[in-house]
Amino acid sequence: MINVSLHGRGGQGIKTASHIIGTAAFLSGSYVQDQPLYGAERRGAPISAYVRISRQPILERGTIENPSLQVISDDSLLESAADNPLEKIRESTVVLINTSLTKSDLASKYSLKNPLIVFDLAKFDPEIISRPTLGIAVAAATCRTLEMDFDLVRQSMIKELSGIHLDKDDIAMSIDLAKRVYDMVTHGETVMEVSGIRESGIFEMKFHNPAVSTCSITATGNSMLRERGRWSGFQPIIDYERCTKCMICYVYCPDSAYTFDSKGYPVVNYDACKGCNICQTECPVKVITLVKRNKT
Amino acid sequence: MASRYGTLRDIPLEEEVVPGTMLCAGCGGALLVRIFEKMLGPGAITINAAGCMSLLSVFPYTPFKSSWFYIAMASAPAAAQGVRDALDILIDRKRIEREDDLKVLVLTGDGAASGIGLQATSGAIHRGLDFYYLAYDNEGYSNTGFQASESSPFASSTKTTPPTDLAEGSILQKKDLFEIWRAHKPPYVATISPAYIGDMMHKIEKAGRMSGPKLFIAHSPCPPGWGIDSDKVIRIARLAVETGIWPLKEAINGEVTHTIIHKKRRPVEEYLGTQERFAHLFRPARNERIIRQMQQNTDDYWNAVLK
Numbered sequence: 001m002i003n004v005s006l007h008g009r010g011g012q013g014i015k016t017a018s019h020i021i022g023t024a025a026f027l028s029g030s031y032v033q034d035q036p037l038y039g040a041e042r043r044g045a046p047i048s049a050y051v052r053i054s055r056q057p058i059l060e061r062g063t064i065e066n067p068s069l070q071v072i073s074d075d076s077l078l079e080s081a082a083d084n085p086l087e088k089i090r091e092s093t094v095v096l097i098n099t100s101l102t103k104s105d106l107a108s109k110y111s112l113k114n115p116l117i118v119f120d121l122a123k124f125d126p127e128i129i130s131r132p133t134l135g136i137a138v139a140a141a142t143c144r145t146l147e148m149d150f151d152l153v154r155q156s157m158i159k160e161l162s163g164i165h166l167d168k169d170d171i172a173m174s175i176d177l178a179k180r181v182y183d184m185v186t187h188g189e190t191v192m193e194v195s196g197i198r199e200s201g202i203f204e205m206k207f208h209n210p211a212v213s214t215c216s217i218t219a220t221g222n223s224m225l226r227e228r229g230r231w232s233g234f235q236p237i238i239d240y241e242r243c244t245k246c247m248i249c250y251v252y253c254p255d256s257a258y259t260f261d262s263k264g265y266p267v268v269n270y271d272a273c274k275g276c277n278i279c280q281t282e283c284p285v286k287v288i289t290l291v292k293r294n295k296t
Numbered sequence: 297m298a299s300r301y302g303t304l305r306d307i308p309l310e311e312e313v314v315p316g317t318m319l320c321a322g323c324g325g326a327l328l329v330r331i332f333e334k335m336l337g338p339g340a341i342t343i344n345a346a347g348c349m350s351l352l353s354v355f356p357y358t359p360f361k362s363s364w365f366y367i368a369m370a371s372a373p374a375a376a377q378g379v380r381d382a383l384d385i386l387i388d389r390k391r392i393e394r395e396d397d398l399k400v401l402v403l404t405g406d407g408a409a410s411g412i413g414l415q416a417t418s419g420a421i422h423r424g425l426d427f428y429y430l431a432y433d434n435e436g437y438s439n440t441g442f443q444a445s446e447s448s449p450f451a452s453s454t455k456t457t458p459p460t461d462l463a464e465g466s467i468l469q470k471k472d473l474f475e476i477w478r479a480h481k482p483p484y485v486a487t488i489s490p491a492y493i494g495d496m497m498h499k500i501e502k503a504g505r506m507s508g509p510k511l512f513i514a515h516s517p518c519p520p521g522w523g524i525d526s527d528k529v530i531r532i533a534r535l536a537v538e539t540g541i542w543p544l545k546e547a548i549n550g551e552v553t554h555t556i557i558h559k560k561r562r563p564v565e566e567y568l569g570t571q572e573r574f575a576h577l578f579r580p581a582r583n584e585r586i587i588r589q590m591q592q593n594t595d596d597y598w599n600a601v602l603k
Contacts (some may be wrong), residue, residue, distance in 0.1 A: 005307055008423075010320075010520075013521070014420075030386050031527075036377075042318055042319065042320045042351065043320045043321055043519065043526075044321050045318055045320075045321070045518055052497050055558055115445030133507060147349060165459075215355040217353060217355060217356055217357070217358045219358065220358065220360065220361050221314040221358065221359060221360065221361045222356075222357055223314060223315065223316030223317055223353075223357040223358060223359040224315055224316040225313060225316070225357065226318075226357045228418055246305075247305055247307070249305070250307075251304050251307055251331075252490075252494055252530055253327075253330075253492075254311060254319070254322060254323050254324070254326035254327035254328065254330060254529075255315050255317070255321075255326065255330075256311045256314055256315045256330055257315055260309075270317065271315070272316065274320075274321035274322075275524035276321040276525065276527060276529070277321030277322075277525075277526060278322055278529055279528035280527060281527040281528065281530070281531065282498050282531075286333065292475070
């Protein structure tokens with residue numbers, strides 16, 4: 001069985017990517033499971049999706065712990081200490097990643113011994129990272145790595161993308177993008193199969209006192225401790241020369257990211273800002289501009 | 297009675313909900329919760345039915361400076377009763393001082409408010425439970441990918457009501473939760489909007505002087521569900537009021553007053569045209585029949601109000 005684990009951000013189309021890969025594998029005659037990790041999909045937040053592909057019926061369920069292939073759509077995910085997808089792999093896991101780094105830079109930066117396949121989508125289109133078409137590109141790169149015929153990818157895309165009500169032109173453009181990415185990805189690495197579960201056992205669930213078996217948070221207001229990584233490529237910058245201290249940016253910020261300095265000027269907490277840009281749109285004197293965040 | 301909140305600048309500066317939640321960028325509901333909790337101040341306990349706002353506190357992190365209680369979709373007002381009773385008993389037995397009492401806030405989405413949790417809410421209002429209810433109405437089951445709820449508007453596209461050859465999105469009308477709640481004659485029920493924070497602050501302040509059920513339905517634009525850019529959330533909420541689609545009103549003991557009245561309303565298509573969930577009404581061809589019907593529904597509502 002081949003286990004594929006995909007990592008991206010909400011809004012990039014990673015769930016659709018898992019469906020495209022799964023359907024392509026299904027069309028090739030394999031048993032397949034594909035699903036997103038359900039429950040916390042948020043635009044910009046780290047998300048994952050999984051595909052299992054096997055020549056025999058698949059008895060395993062749930063998330064994939066030991067992927068044969070780890071797919072990473074956006075290298076900003078590696079900046080998060082809490083959710084770094086490179087933490088959750090075996091030594092033989094092949095890593096397929098969209099990054100501008102070279103293989104050797106990536107290996108030394110994250111001390112990786114794994115087989116690596118890198119592809120750089122920013123070369124095609126620098127803005128692709130913030131568009132749902134990223135998922136299409138990731139699906140194509142994954143199918144290439146799994147040595148699936150492009151014709152299967154094409155059939156799968158038509159099926160999956162009509163299912164989410166894309167019109168014919170958009171589907172044709174998506175297939176064109178997929179073909180270009182498919183042809184770009186080159187690799188000399190072989191994705192190893194892992195053995196699946198062939199028998200099931202019975203697990204006895206013991207009763208635990210709810211005081212220990214349920215989640216209680218005894219801290220207050222500690223959510224800033226969470227490592228969230230970058231939510232957005234942009235951040236608001238205020239021109240203080242022209243700011244009238246009207247407080248509109250502060251009032252309309254959904255994320256409590258604004259505070260005031262001692263003179264009453266608004267100050268953005270960039271760790272809290274998700275880049276929704278409401279402040280820029282609502283600012284009555286237009287003194288807020290958006291600039292691209294520096295990559296750390 | 298005079299209001300402490302003359303202008304937006306009078307907004308309480310203390311944040312009760314700190315940054316770091318997992319909610320979407322530009323979430324209208326997140327802004328409403330932030331302002332509402334500011335107005336209630338420290339010492340409110342939030343009882344949250346399952347929904348998008350479940351994502352506020354994800355173990356082991358919480359953005360709340362005070363307590364948060366998580367409960368199934370149907371049960372938030374029932375849990376509020378339990379919490380209120382517990383506080384009353386603790387005060388009676390002098391285990392806590394009366395000035396340390398907490399306000400009880402039920403926080404649910406429209407799925408729980410208009411659908412799954414309606415029965416428990418009806419019971420709590422009927423019993424005269426002293427609590428606040430904030431229903432953030434994003435007009436669909438956003439947390440699970442935007443399936444239709446009983447609050448989804450007519451002709452809107454959702455995961456379960458896509459536009460097809462048979463129907464132009466949802467064939468059902470939005471359930472009138474304000475009228476359902478008002479029929480119980482609670483001391484206070486109001487609609488609010490994130491684009492009218494001043495109106496919202498006045499309403500929360502006014503409700504705070506009353507005892508019993510204090511109920512709020514908040515228009516809550518949802519960037520992924522409605523297909524809008526996150527920066528347009530306030531603009532679109534404002535357009536909903538200016539077109540008359542989202543009336544801002546309150547009812548004290550069942551008596552209705554409209555708090556914001558635009559004598560000259562913008563055409564509803566200005567609001568509809570901003571959102572992907574109504575895009576099928578304009579592309580590939582303009583659906584004059586549906587747009588006219590939606591304008592007529594809004595006009596009928598306001599003609600009755602302004603009569």
